Amino acid sequence: MLVGSYNSLLVLFSFLVAVLASYTALDLVGRISAARRVPARWWLGGGALALGLGVWSMHFIGMLAFDLPIALGYDVALTAASLLIAIACSTFALWLGSRPELPLRRLAAGALLLGGGIAAMHYTGMAAMKMTPGIVYDLRIVGASVVIAVVAGGAALWIAFQLRRHSARVRSYRMGAALVMGVAIVAMHYTGMAAAEFPLGSICSAAGGGLGSESLALPIIVVTIAVLAVALITSVLDMRLEIRTAALSTSLAEANQELSYLVLHDNLTKLPNRLLLEDRLKQAIDHANAEKARFAVMFLDLDGFKTINDTFGHHVGDMLLTQAADRIRASVRAQDTSARVGGDEFVLVANVREPGDAATIADKLVAAIREPFLISGHDLRVSVSIGIAVYPGNGADEHELLKNSDVAMYHAKSLGRDQACFFEGSMNANSEDHLALLQDLRLAQKRGQLMLYYQPKFQAPSGPVTGVEALLRWNHPTRGMLGADRFIPLAERTGLIVQIGEWVIDEACRQVAIWRAAGHAALSVAVNISALQFNSSRLVPAVEAALARHRIEGAALTLEITESTAMRDVDASLDILHRVRALGVRISIDDFGTGYSSLLYLKRLPASELKIDRGFINDLAQGSEDAAIVSAIIALGQTMNLDIVAEGVETGAQRDLLTTLGCDSLQGFLLGRPMPAGEVEWGVTAACAPC
Known part of the structure; x- marks a missing residue:
């Protein structure tokens, strides 16, 4: 028998090509399984070509590493057939490894087909030498090589299926698996080579017209490594692009989700909008x-x-x-x-x-x-x-x-x-009426429909007039003259009360300036201030501007603040009231007795006047509970050096009792009704005679 030898460097290169081809196969299986239909087909076709070339190159380089003491060559047709077998096996391996499931029966069948294909590629490549007489094979060793091919094929399919998903350590696992698969492929090839014996006197019929072995090794190694490298690099780049695309898609989805949340939810409370x-x-x-x-x-x-x-x-x-x-x-x-x-x-x-x-x-x-x-x-x-x-x-x-x-x-x-x-x-009719009233109210001031009536305050028991209270009226073009109770609650709910209140202050100051210029030098006008207007930052500037505009001193104006408004936040109220008092404006605590005052706080208020709520006056009679309450309020006010005003006086008995109890001023229909500025009468009231 002819004794052959191996080129150690080419044997090493054949092993490296086997490892590289195995790693590329494992990576391509992951790419194919992750891609969609059309891209997956392209990856399958390109990957099968690259992998088939790699497996075949390992075999062919191993053949080129083998040397006999005779000239050797390889038939082109059979060599090409062995390459096609390698590509076909690679296509089947990549397709099977990328399937969603790989049951044991399918794995066994795949191992037989893949191992048989690899063995067929090897022995077809051996036949390309066209030895005469033919190569003698040791069938036991041939069988061993086929078993190795089948086991190696099954292991390759199972490893490829398990490692097709990307994870943090998948590259390390793939490298280790590629080394194992490379060893298995090389072991199959060189086991198959060991089964071949060449009789003495054998000649290689393909040595003359076939592929020569002297100059093919280096080009095949270079081309194979280049093709596998391109396939691997393309796979890696595509994987990175996919990862970045997935990350971008995730970020975009999160941004869209956040945007949708912001569109559908209130930014402050996080409740639905x-x-x-x-x-x-x-x-x-x-x-x-x-x-x-x-x-x-x-x-x-x-x-x-x-x-x-x-x-x-x-x-x-x-x-x-x-x-x-x-x-x-x-x-x-x-x-x-x-x-x-x-x-x-x-x-x-x-x-x-x-x-x-x-x-x-x-x-x-x-x-x-x-x-x-x-x-x-x-x-x-x-x-x-x-x-x-x-x-x-x-x-x-x-x-x-x-x-x-x-x-x-x-x-x-x-x-x-x-x-x-x-x-x-029935509420809808009222709602539509309120809406129409609100629309008109927004334009009432601009259209000059708002006006002030004045109700005089008399020194007890019957005069003279010490001041007037400005009461807002609305001369509506279709509803007639409306009292404040018809539209003030609506103005408060909508915030219009601040703007309207500023107009009232200015108009009251304008009118009292006229009266003072006409000879009523000690006259003052009282203006009711709503809770919303009182707590507005515009109140003090509005008062200051009105006084300056009409050139009157602060004492000509009295601001009436309800007890509940003054007590709502005492510290804030004190700050506002002290700023008002600094302008010389008088402060009256209106509706006194109906709130929940603390005397400790009440005495700190810079008030000039207490106004007893009309609710205590309506049923006022000598010896009644209301009389006791009014007496206590008057005594409290006198102790605090405050003027006491009683409103809602409608009978002579009420007037006489309030005077007896010590009220300083009286106000009510008995003494004088609200009237336009031009109709206000000065002096002693006509109701001073005994009733």
């Missing part, structure tokens, strides 16, 4: 129609929020809204929807079995909001007015439900606030 609320309402209507169920829409408005917001600033107001939203959220069930629809307005959508359930929820909300809010060291108190509309019955769609619950909420405010009210059909 009006847009999301309307969608939830549509869903609630659909569900109620399908299940024959009911749900309630509750419109909530915080009473007194505007005053706190103007007094303490928007920062405190925002924190109050946030805490109120938390209380609303904590007071309802998880399946209910609570939303903020603007300003201090909230809406709750709650599933109910009957209207009584809605009332129970509303009562719980009223009680929750009534509790004090501790914000930035301030003990703040607000209440909530709630309007309730029930579906079905109080609206056909989400817009009508919101409108009707809003109407019911305003009705709750008109009843005294801090309560809930169910919608009734």
